[in-house]
Amino acid sequence: MSYRATPVADDAPEKITVTGLDFFYGDFHALTDITVGIKEKAVTAFIGPSGCGKSTFLRCFNRMNDLIPGTRAEGTITLDGQDIYAAGVDPVDLRRRIGMIFQQPNPFPMSIYDNVAFGPRLQGIKKAELDEIVQTSLERANLWKETKDILGRNGLALSGGQQQRLCIARVLAVEPEVMLMDEPCSAIDPTSVQKIEDLMDELKDRITIIIVTHNMQQAARVSDFTAFFLQELAGEAAVLVEYDRTPNIFTSPKDRRTEDYITGRFG
Amino acid sequence: MNKNTANGIALALLWIAAILTVVVLGTVILYVFVNGIGQLSPEFIFTWPEGVAAEGGIWPTIVSTLYVTALAMIIVTPIAILAAVYLAEYAVQGRLVSTIRFAADSLASVPSIVMGLFGLALFVEAAGIGFSMLSAALALSFLMLPIVMRTTEEAIRSVPKYIRWGSYGLGATKWQVVSRSVLPASMPRIITGIILATGRAVGETAVVIYTMGQAINMPITPFDSGRPMTVHLYLLAMEGINLPAAYGTALLLMIMILAFNLGARYFLRRNRKV
Amino acid sequence: MPSLPSMPSENSNLQLVSRATHLKEIALKNLFLLCAFVAVAGVLLIFGFVGFRGWPAFAEVGPWSFLAGTEWNPTDGVYGILPLIWGTVVVMLGALVIGTPLAVGTAVFLSEIATPRVRGIVRPAVELLAGIPSVIYGFFGLIILRPIIANFTDGLGFGAITAWFILAIMIVPTIATLSEDALRSIPPGIREASYAMGATTWQTIYKVLIPAAKIGIIDAIILGMGRAIGETMAVLMVVGNAPVFPESIAAPIATLTTQIVMDMPYAAGMHRTALFGMAIVLFLASMGLVALVRLISRFQTSIEAGR
Numbered sequence: 101m102s103y104r105a106t107p108v109a110d111d112a113p114e115k116i117t118v119t120g121l122d123f124f125y126g127d128f129h130a131l132t133d134i135t136v137g138i139k140e141k142a143v144t145a146f147i148g149p150s151g152c153g154k155s156t157f158l159r160c161f162n163r164m165n166d167l168i169p170g171t172r173a174e175g176t177i178t179l180d181g182q183d184i185y186a187a188g189v190d191p192v193d194l195r196r197r198i199g200m201i202f203q204q205p206n207p208f209p210m211s212i213y214d215n216v217a218f219g220p221r222l223q224g225i226k227k228a229e230l231d232e233i234v235q236t237s238l239e240r241a242n243l244w245k246e247t248k249d250i251l252g253r254n255g256l257a258l259s260g261g262q263q264q265r266l267c268i269a270r271v272l273a274v275e276p277e278v279m280l281m282d283e284p285c286s287a288i289d290p291t292s293v294q295k296i297e298d299l300m301d302e303l304k305d306r307i308t309i310i311i312v313t314h315n316m317q318q319a320a321r322v323s324d325f326t327a328f329f330l331q332e333l334a335g336e337a338a339v340l341v342e343y344d345r346t347p348n349i350f351t352s353p354k355d356r357r358t359e360d361y362i363t364g365r366f367g
Numbered sequence: 368m369n370k371n372t373a374n375g376i377a378l379a380l381l382w383i384a385a386i387l388t389v390v391v392l393g394t395v396i397l398y399v400f401v402n403g404i405g406q407l408s409p410e411f412i413f414t415w416p417e418g419v420a421a422e423g424g425i426w427p428t429i430v431s432t433l434y435v436t437a438l439a440m441i442i443v444t445p446i447a448i449l450a451a452v453y454l455a456e457y458a459v460q461g462r463l464v465s466t467i468r469f470a471a472d473s474l475a476s477v478p479s480i481v482m483g484l485f486g487l488a489l490f491v492e493a494a495g496i497g498f499s500m501l502s503a504a505l506a507l508s509f510l511m512l513p514i515v516m517r518t519t520e521e522a523i524r525s526v527p528k529y530i531r532w533g534s535y536g537l538g539a540t541k542w543q544v545v546s547r548s549v550l551p552a553s554m555p556r557i558i559t560g561i562i563l564a565t566g567r568a569v570g571e572t573a574v575v576i577y578t579m580g581q582a583i584n585m586p587i588t589p590f591d592s593g594r595p596m597t598v599h600l601y602l603l604a605m606e607g608i609n610l611p612a613a614y615g616t617a618l619l620l621m622i623m624i625l626a627f628n629l630g631a632r633y634f635l636r637r638n639r640k641v
Numbered sequence: 642m643p644s645l646p647s648m649p650s651e652n653s654n655l656q657l658v659s660r661a662t663h664l665k666e667i668a669l670k671n672l673f674l675l676c677a678f679v680a681v682a683g684v685l686l687i688f689g690f691v692g693f694r695g696w697p698a699f700a701e702v703g704p705w706s707f708l709a710g711t712e713w714n715p716t717d718g719v720y721g722i723l724p725l726i727w728g729t730v731v732v733m734l735g736a737l738v739i740g741t742p743l744a745v746g747t748a749v750f751l752s753e754i755a756t757p758r759v760r761g762i763v764r765p766a767v768e769l770l771a772g773i774p775s776v777i778y779g780f781f782g783l784i785i786l787r788p789i790i791a792n793f794t795d796g797l798g799f800g801a802i803t804a805w806f807i808l809a810i811m812i813v814p815t816i817a818t819l820s821e822d823a824l825r826s827i828p829p830g831i832r833e834a835s836y837a838m839g840a841t842t843w844q845t846i847y848k849v850l851i852p853a854a855k856i857g858i859i860d861a862i863i864l865g866m867g868r869a870i871g872e873t874m875a876v877l878m879v880v881g882n883a884p885v886f887p888e889s890i891a892a893p894i895a896t897l898t899t900q901i902v903m904d905m906p907y908a909a910g911m912h913r914t915a916l917f918g919m920a921i922v923l924f925l926a927s928m929g930l931v932a933l934v935r936l937i938s939r940f941q942t943s944i945e946a947g948r
Contacts, residue, residue, distance in 0.1 A: 374842055381749055481691060
């Protein structure tokens with residue numbers, strides 16, 4: 101496997117710090133006692149068998165779980181040292197700062213331009229600045245060349261991989277500090293996967309990226325740090341088994357369960 | 368009887384049921400068309416009735432019908448859409464929601480004559496609006512409300528959750544998610560629902576007869592009375608004075624209804640394609 | 642446990658929910674709730690106003706002599722609506738007997754037999770049938786159907802039988818579309834299982850699919866019943882409008898709805914009150930049918946939950 105060439109410094113600051121997080125869907129205890137620090141301007145991958153709660157965990161960072169009635173989080177998650185679950189914190193503002201890409205590309209049924217301009221418009225940015233924001237965002241998402249002449253076309257008319265990059269451009273347009281990616285490549289073709297992985301590499305100079313993936317090769321290719329999650333018994337809460345620099349996880353895991361998973365003995 | 372014979376007979380009967388349904392529709396439409404087409408002329412459409420309101424044209428009744436329908440649509444659309452937004456996006460299942468749904472279902476099944484008497488009692492008499500476009504439009508809007516509410520709610524619910532997530536993920540407030548992502552995405556189906564409900568209002572008789580009045584009049588303000596096409600047709604048919612005019616009115620009414628229905632279909636089909 | 646050096650970075654503060662945003666969202670939610678409540682208000686207003694105007698009919702005529710009185714003679718101050726209730730029930734039942742097989746047959750055809758192409762013709766036809774105004778059905782019945790019936794029955798053709806046919810056509814769309822929805826919501830696996838056991842199409846339909854969609858079809862028929870009870874103009878134009886117990890199905894008859902339209906133009910005083918009283922009866926009947934559908938579905942859910 102190939103790993104990232106330029107390692108992130110050990111003393112790089114933590115962008116997000118999770119301490120003793122427990123998460124519940126009603127009576128179901130989904131995650132227990134998760135403690136992890138996400139490094140700034142690095143790519144962190146969450147891996148684990150399906151149903152192990154890694155997507156649930158990801159959705160705690162921008163409080164998307166708030167949208168599901170009956171869910172509750174205990175423990176703390178801090179962004180730049182501030183508790184995002186503290187009373188009065190505006191999840192709407194939080195989500196502006198922590199963008200999210202979903203498994204299924206989800207462009208809005210409107211033009212490419214309007215898709216990218218959607219976020220800035222929410223914040224009341226005026227027409228005059230929008231053109232530039234749209235162009236910059238599409239350029240950063242490596243989609244400008246393909247779309248500059250068809251900005252008025254419906255976003256749904258693009259191919260699956262282009263749609264996903266459009267969604268990335270749409271998130272970049274609001275200048276997030278963190279980008280959460282929930283299995284962003286599982287619904288698109290391999291060529292497009294390559295483009296998105298390259299894009300992540302370019303983007304991590306400016307933003308912190310957390311990616312959930314079930315593809316271990318992908319985790320190894322794109323990430324600086326990897327966290328392995330596991331739900332050991334059905335119905336039990338998932339735990340964070342091991343968290344380390346990616347090469348360490350894949351070459352010298354400290355935990356037996358990680359090793360079993362990496363070597364394909366289960367999951 | 369052999370099971371294949373039984374199968375054949377049964378399937379033949381089902382075919383007959385379906386064909387009969389189509390034939391009945393075709394007969395009604397064709398009959399009105401054949402008898403009414405000779406009557407249709409610019410004079411018939413655009414002039415006033417003469418004599419005992421049975422000769423001449425039907426222009427004021429067309430205007431009354433379109434006036435009251437447009438007014439009802441304007442009244443009902445915002446309320447029905449926002450009500451559907453509440454049911455689909457905000458409401459938590461519980462007693463409140465089931466009460467609202469029961470009320471909407473009941474409203475949808477209220478006989479139109481009851482709605483007519485209700486409009487008479489409340490808007491015409493108690494509220495003192497009198498026989499008018501406004502009274503009729505208000506009564507009609509209660510009739511249209513459950514239809515538009517239901518189609519809008521279904522339209523909103525059919526918007527994929529991924530669209531909502533995308534919008535929330537960009538830092539949209541709930542209202543922004545609804546107004547900028549969900550409603551635009553469901554707009555074709557919402558508009559279809561409004562068109563269908565409007566078609567229903569055009570064809571309504573028993574509600575408007577007690578709220579708009581029956582006198583031929585050209586409505587200018589919402590407080591003017593009038594006689595809609597349906598009531599005109601009813602009076603012409605029952606009095607039997609001028610059957611050709613009745614056919615002509617029926618055909619025009621039918622053309623309007625068909626236009627609304629086919630228009631809604633066409634609109635939906637065109638917008639389904641991306 | 643993972644332990645990596647921690648050092649928070651410097652960045653802008655998390656924003657708290659602003660009071661303005663909070664209030665705006667709450668206000669919007671309540672506005673929407675208010676709009677949704679218009680439906681409830683509508684039902685209450687109808688009940689209140691029609692009830693207020695019609696109540697004296699029950700109070701002064703007496704509920705028994707009003708509902709079960711066998712004579713409707715407003716000129717002499719006799720307000721018994723039993724003949725009208727009878728007329729309503731006769732017309733409704735006849736229409737159901739004719740219309741239900743046609744409607745359920747069409748529904749089964751649409752969901753089980755029609756190719757997409759044929760369905761593309763029949764389904765819109767059924768929907769258009771629902772869109773045609775009742776006054777046009779009435780007109781059609783008056784001009785076309787009435788003379789035909791008259792030929793067969795040696796009468797004028799005004800009577801329950803003419804109303805049956807017209808009303809049957811009118812309830813077909815209601816029953817057919819709802820029944821089709823019920824049939825289509827049956828999981829396809831059930832059909833395949835039946836065919837795999839060697840059942841013919843018809844056997845699959847009447848032994849498997851119709852029982853499985855039974856509740857939905859019953860609901861559809863109940864709602865069709867509501868439509869038949871409340872229908873006014875079409876019935877009015879063909880039943881002959883005599884508020885009596887008819888001697889035959891071809892003799893003039895009147896229903897609650899038609900009598901209201903016939904009498905409204907000149908009714909005054911207690912006569913008018915009695916008409917509103919009849920509207921109360923119609924309103925309660927239609928709401929009762931809606932409630933019945935709800936009860937049935939609740940009953941079904943509890944059975945399924947108990948299984």
